[in-house]
Each structure stands twice: as structure tokens, then as C-alpha cells.
Amino acid sequence: MALLTPEDLANMTDALVENDRLITELTTYSLDGLCRKIYGTAPAKEKVAIIPITAGGGIIGSFSESLLFTVQHFGMDGFITENTDVAGWYEAVTKGADIILMADDLAYIAHNLRNGKIAHNQICTGRIYAEILCHAKGGKDGGDDKDVLVLGLGKVGTPALETFLNEKFNVYVFDVDSNRVNEIASQYPVFKYDSEKEPKSFFKIFEATPCPDTISESVLKQNSIVSTPGIPLGISDELIEKYNVRVVQEPLGIGTLSMLYAVFDEK
Structure with missing residues (x-):
């Protein structure tokens, strides 16, 4: 996610709320409603762990906080690990995370530890x-x-x-x-x-x-x-x-x- 900067994320929370409103106006579906329709899935009280990654260009300021806002805004349980990298993964798993969110310079992924599914942000x-x-x-x-x-x-x-x-x-x-x-x-x-x-x-x-x-x-x-x-x-x-x-x-x-x-x- 090296293309993003703290400046890009400065108004992210307001932008997400406003875009959700616009998407509903354009499609008649809220953003999470549209995701339910196209993927045929639904949240089931999964706990989402956000792991800061220091590899490459390092941690982007407010990136993890923006992810946590997104998770919680749509009614999910989430937390940011205190540790980074491998130690952060260990912390996430030991704290009962079901889904991992993490990003380096080359990939930003979601990995569901419960069912094995993995998703790439670009796709x-x-x-x-x-x-x-x-x-x-x-x-x-x-x-x-x-x-x-x-x-x-x-x-x-x-x-x-x-x-x-x-x-x-x-x-x-x-x-x-x-x-x-x-x-x-x-x-x-x-x-x-x-x-x-x-x-x-x-x-x-x-x-x-x-x-x-x-x-x-x-x-x-x-x-x-x-x-x-x-x-x-x-x-x-x-x-x-x-x-x-x-x-x-x-x-x-x-x-x-x-x-x-x-x-x-x-x-």
C-alpha cells in the first residue's frame, strides 16, 4: 500500500460515510448490502485483527486506524495488534482473531483463518x-x-x-x-x-x-x-x-x- 500517504487517509472516515450514502442513492443498496449481494456472504461475528507491517516502506500513519474504523463502522469486532509483523500475527491468533488484515508494499490481503479464504485488495x-x-x-x-x-x-x-x-x-x-x-x-x-x-x-x-x-x-x-x-x-x-x-x-x-x-x- 505504498501509494497511500497519511494525507490520503486524513478524511477517510468522512469519505467512507459520504460514499456509502452516495452508493445507496445510486444503486438502492448500502455498501454492505451491495457486498452481500455480489459475494453471497455475510458476517457471522468474526473477530478481525489488523496487523501493522514494517517491511518495505514501513507503516503508513493512520492506516491501521482507518481499517479499524471501517471494520467497526460496519458492525464488526476488530482490534489492532500491539506487536508488528510475525509477533503481531502470533498476538492476533492467540487473541482469537478469525480474520487477518495486513499490508506491505506489494500486497494488502484479508485472510480468514476459519475457512482458509484469502482476498487481495486490488482484485x-x-x-x-x-x-x-x-x-x-x-x-x-x-x-x-x-x-x-x-x-x-x-x-x-x-x-x-x-x-x-x-x-x-x-x-x-x-x-x-x-x-x-x-x-x-x-x-x-x-x-x-x-x-x-x-x-x-x-x-x-x-x-x-x-x-x-x-x-x-x-x-x-x-x-x-x-x-x-x-x-x-x-x-x-x-x-x-x-x-x-x-x-x-x-x-x-x-x-x-x-x-x-x-x-x-x-x-
Whole structure:
């Protein structure tokens, strides 16, 4: 999780609450309700342990506290281990943890010790942010909401496009790496998006890049929905206001809840 900084997490708690409200408005499902629907699982009084990890870039300030807020906000029992790394794992297990949350520079995972399930943040984040768009209701300007634009085809964008394809969406893809676009197009039934050759605007846009201003005015419709785990935000405040864009973006909690539901037992 080296891309996150304490500044990214400064307003995480407020952002999670506001995004939960927006997701409910867009989909009619609360965030945990949507996770129940897509994963077919439910919490069953599992105790969640958050283990700070010092490897690589080290511990990100307020990261563990943000995870604990997410766990407790959605009604689960959780705690942060006093020890780090292996000692933290030992502490978590001896204190009766059922699920472990931990992250280093390369991976952020949830591991259910009870059933053996394990979930990776990049995959679960891509899926939940895509599912939000899949379930978002089309208004008067969203009649073609089976079209979706995916910007960024990395480790988050690829699980997202797989989710859209599973839900029978027409998926248009773009990445600054043209070789990656060609690779994806050879593996999946997607459309390469070219704003110059075939300009097109979208009601639903998924953005997963580490760059600002990736969403241009030409792809927007009035009342477009942008679902983006990307940091920084890929659309300007001016375009958000001009097109009344609804933006789902929060740095950590949405993906974390998706991970937890991915490892819960089936209902």
C-alpha cells in the first residue's frame, strides 16, 4: 500500500460515510448490502485483527486506524495488534482473531483463518467499484448504461473489466500503454477507445490510474457516474460541476469491505 500517504487517509472516515450514502442513492443498496449481494456472504461475528507491517516502506500513519474504523463502522469486532509483523500475527491468533488484515508494499490481503479464504485488495477493489456502476440506475441521460469506459488496465482495472463483461456490459478500454490495450483486446471482447477516431461519451466511467485529469470533457454526459479507486482523482472539479458528475471515490474503506465479504462464509 505504498501509494497511500497519511494525507490520503486524513478524511477517510468522512469519505467512507459520504460514499456509502452516495452508493445507496445510486444503486438502492448500502455498501454492505451491495457486498452481500455480489459475494453471497455475510458476517457471522468474526473477530478481525489488523496487523501493522514494517517491511518495505514501513507503516503508513493512520492506516491501521482507518481499517479499524471501517471494520467497526460496519458492525464488526476488530482490534489492532500491539506487536508488528510475525509477533503481531502470533498476538492476533492467540487473541482469537478469525480474520487477518495486513499490508506491505506489494500486497494488502484479508485472510480468514476459519475457512482458509484469502482476498487481495486490488482484485476486490476493482470488483466493488465496478459493481457499483453495474448496479447504478440509469436516469433520463443513462439509457445506454450498458456501455462503460474503463480507464487504466492494471491490477485494479483488469478485475473491473472482467466484472463488467460478466454483467454483459459493452466495455470500452483505454490505457496510456498501447501495448497493454492490445494485450487486453486480444484476451477479452472489449472495444479499444480512441477519442480522436471515434469520440464517444459515457454515462458510466471506471477510472483506475495514479494520474490526475485522465477523464476529459469529451467522454462525459450530463449526470455521468465516475467510479474510481484512483488517487489522485482523475477528473477536475470544474468538469464535475459542469456535468453534475457523481463521483464514488474513497481511499481505503470500500475496497476493505469488499475484501472482508470475499472471505466471509457463504450465507
